[in-house]
Amino acid sequence: MLTALGTAPFLLYVAVFLLLPIGVLGVEAFRATDPVTFEETWSTDSLTTITGGVYRRAYLGSLQLSLITAVLSAVLGLALAVAILRARRGLLLRRLVLTAAGVLANFGGIPLAFAFIATIGTQGVVTAMLQDTLGIGLGGFSLYSMTGLALVYLYFLIPLMVLTIIPALEALRPQWREAADNLGASGWQYWRYVGGPVLLPPVLGATMLLFASAFAAYATAKALVGSSVPLVTLQIADALSSNVVVGAENLGKALALGMIVVVGLVMAFYAWVQRRTQRWLA
Amino acid sequence: MTALAEGIAGAGGVAPETPVRSGRRGGGAWRFGVLGLLGLYFLVPIAASVWFTVRNRGTGEFTAEHYTGIPGADGFAESFTRSLVLAGLTVLIALALMVPTVVLVDLRLPRLRTTVEVLTLMPLVVPPIALVVGVRSVLSWAPDYFLDTWLAEVFFAIQEPELPWILVLMYVVLALPFVYRALDSGVRGADLRTLTEAARNLGASWPRVLVSVVLPVLRTSVLNAAFLTFALVLGEFTFANILGFETFPTWILRISGSAPQLSVAVSVLSLVVTWMLLLMISALDRRRGTKENA
C-alpha cells in the first residue's frame, strides 16, 4: 500500500496538467457569456455554433486533410519500410534511412514550413527554376492550399510511419514465410492468409497515430496558410486571439472539445477494429 | 484505449528482432522506384532551402551572410536562450518525475503498468492545441476567481514572459510518451528485478540500490529520453504561440515577414541541430549495443 504512494507524484502531475485542462474544456464549453451583462450561464450555444457554417467546414477540412495524408503516408511509409528491409546489401541503406526518418519525423512545425516555402513557395527555388526553364512555374499548384499542406504533411508523416512500422515488419518471422512456401502457398497466398492479417493491426495502429498527428498539426499550417484554409486548429487560434467578439473564448473551448471528441471516436473505432482483427492475441 | 496503448507500444519496439529474409528473387524494380521517388521528395526541400539561403537572387552571387547574421539578429539570442533553458528544465522535471515512477512500477507495482502506460500515451492522441485551450481556461481562473490569493500569485508567477514556467510544466506532459517509452525499454531490457534483488541480498538499502544500481543501468535510456525531450521542446510551437510567449519557433515565424531568407537559414540550422541530437542518441545506442555484445 505504501509503495503505491510512490506513484502519487506522477498521478498527481498527470491529473493537474493533463486531465484537469481536458476536464475543464468539457465543462466550460457549455458556458456562455452574455454580451451585455457579462454574466456566465449554462448554454449549448457554442456547441451549436461549431456544427455549422465556417466551423463545420473547418472540421470537414481537417478530417479530409488528416485522413488523406494519414492513408497516403501509411501506404508510402509501408512501401519504403518494406523496400529498405528487403534491400539485398541493405545494412548501410537501412541505417541511413532509419536515421533520416528519425530526424525528419521530428522535423515538423515551423522550420518545415519554411523549407517548403523556400522550395515551392511563390519565391521558391524550384518555382523559379520551373519558371525560368519551362515558363509555367508550378502550373495550378499552390503551396498555400489544402493540396500544398498535404504535400508538406507527408514530409513528417511518412518518416513517422517508417519508424512505427519497422518493428512490426521485423516481427514477421521468416519461418512463417518458409512454412507457407513449404506447404505449397504462393507469395500472394502467404500475404492473404498470414502476412496481411498479422500486419493489419500494427498498420492500423500506425495509421491512427498518423491521423492524430495530422489532425492536431498547427504550426506548419499556421506558418503556411494563416487562416485561408479551413482547419480546426487554425479556427481555434483565431477564436482565441479575437478580442473583439465576446464569447469567442468559449467558442475556442467548444472547438477544442470537438477535436477531442473526434479523436476519441476515431480511437474507439480503432479499438473495435483491433479487437476484431486481433482475436488471436487475446 | 488499452488496445491503442498496446498497439502503439507494440509498434514501438518491444518486438524481438529477427532477421528479415533478404532478397527474394525478382520484383526489385518497384523498390528502386519507391526509394528514388521518396529520396527525391525528401532531399529536394533541404537542398532548395540551402540554395535559397546562400544565393542572392538578384545578383546570382553566393553569400553566407544569412547564416553569419543569425547570432546578431534582433531577438534571436533571447528567444533561443529561452528555448534552451525551457528545454533543460523540462528534461530535469520529466526525468525526476518519470524515473522513479517507471522503476517503481516495474519492480513493485506491475498492476499499475497499464494505467501508467495509457496515461503517458494520452498526449500522443490529445491534440496539443486542445490541451492548450484547456490550460488557458485554467490560467484564467486566477483573475476570475482567485484574485488576491496565494494561488493567483502562483498562477501569475508561472506566466512570467522571461521564463514561462507554465511552458515547462506543459512540455513535461508532451514529453511523457517519449520519456516513458525510452525508460520502459531500458528497465525491460535490464531485468531490474534480478539486479535489485541481488543488491538487496548483498545488504544494500533501497536508496543505495536506486543510486548505485538502477541509475547506472538506465543511463542510456535516461540520456535517450533527455535528448528526445530536448529536441521536442526546441521545436514546440503550439503552446508558446497560443499562450503568447516568444520562444525560438515563434521567433522564426515573427521575423519571417521581414527577413524571409533569415527565417529559412534558421530553419536549416534547426534541422542540423535536430540531426545532431538524434545522431548522439544513436551513437549512445550503438555504444550500449557493443557493450552488451562483448
Place this chain on the structure above:
Amino acid sequence: MTAVSQRTPDAALDARPGVPIRLEGLTRRYGAVVALDGLDLEIVGGEFLALLGPSGCGKTTALRAIAGFDRPDAGRVLLDGRDVTGTPANKRDTGMVFQAYSLFPNLTVAENVAFGLRVRRRSGGEQRNRAAELLELVGLADRGDRYPHQLSGGQQQRVALARALAVAPKVLLLDEPLSALDAQVRVQLREEIRRIQLELGITTVFVTHDQAEALSVADRVGVMRAGRLEQVASPDELYERPATAFVAEFVGTMNRLPATLSDGVVELLGVRRPVAGAAPSGPVEALVRPEALVVTAGGAGRVVTRTFSGASTRLLVVLPGGVEVRADLASADSQQFTPGASVSVVPAERPVLVVPQE
C-alpha cells in the same frame, strides 16, 4: 460429408511411403564460408536418417536444399528419382518442421494444420476432417480451436508436425524441432515422432546437434563436419566403430589416450591390447569409451570427481603425467572410489581403436 468418410482417409492424401532422396555433389558457399562441400548422400525410401554435427557443419543447409529454401551452387537434389534442384519450395511437396515459432499466429491450431489443403483449394469439409485426423495422430484432438500462443512449446511442435504431414508430403524434414524444448518433453516428443514416422513409413531427414537424440531415433546417422559427411552408419556402428576421431569424439564420450602401435598391438596405460582395424605403426592415440576401462583400487591414478547417474557412475581420474580419463562402472562397484582415492585404470580386454597422433 457423411459420417463414414470421416474415418476413411482420402487415398491421395495419405502419406506416400518410401520416397528415396538423393543428394549429388551439393555445394553451397556463403561468401568465404563453405556450408556444403560436395555432399553426396543417398537416403532409401522409408528411412529415418539423422544428420548430426556441430553448428555450422552444413546439416541445416543440406536440409534446406532438400526443401528448396536454399539453392545449391552446384550439385543436384533428387526426390523419388526426379531432379528437383530447380523446383521452387512451394512446388516440392516436402513437409518441414522448423526449430520453433513457425505456426501462423493468426490461425487456430486446426486452421494451421489445414493450411496446406487450403492453399490447394480443397473443400472446407475435407480441410476439417484432415485436420481432425492429423491432430488425433499427434494427440491434440481437443486443441483445434486454440491459437498457437495458448499452447506449450511441445504442443506447438506437435501441431507443426501435424501441419507438415497434413498434405501427405513425399518426405518429412525436421530442422532441430526439439532444440527449443525442455529435456523431458524432448525425449517424449522424439519417441512420438519416431512412432508416427514408422506408422506412416515416410522418408524422414532429422537435423540435430544432439547426439543422444540422433542415436535414439534414427535408422542411420550421418555425422557432418565442414560441409562433408564424415560417416553414415547405424547408431550401433557409429558408436562402436567410429570412422574418424571426430566422429568418435562427437558421438558419446571418448577418452583419447597416448599409445604406441607396433605389429598390430597397441600399448597403452602399461598394457597391450590388439588393435581394431588397420593402422600404421608408431605413436598413435587410442580411443577408449569410458565403459571400456577397468578401474581397480590402489595405483598411481587419483580420483578427482565421482558423478552418480543411476545404474552407472562416472569417475574422472588423473593419471601420472596429467592425463585425464573418464571411466564408467556399475554404481554398485563404485562406492570405494571417492574423490582422492588411489586407483589404477586399464583398458578392458578387447581390440582398441587407434588414430594417428595429431
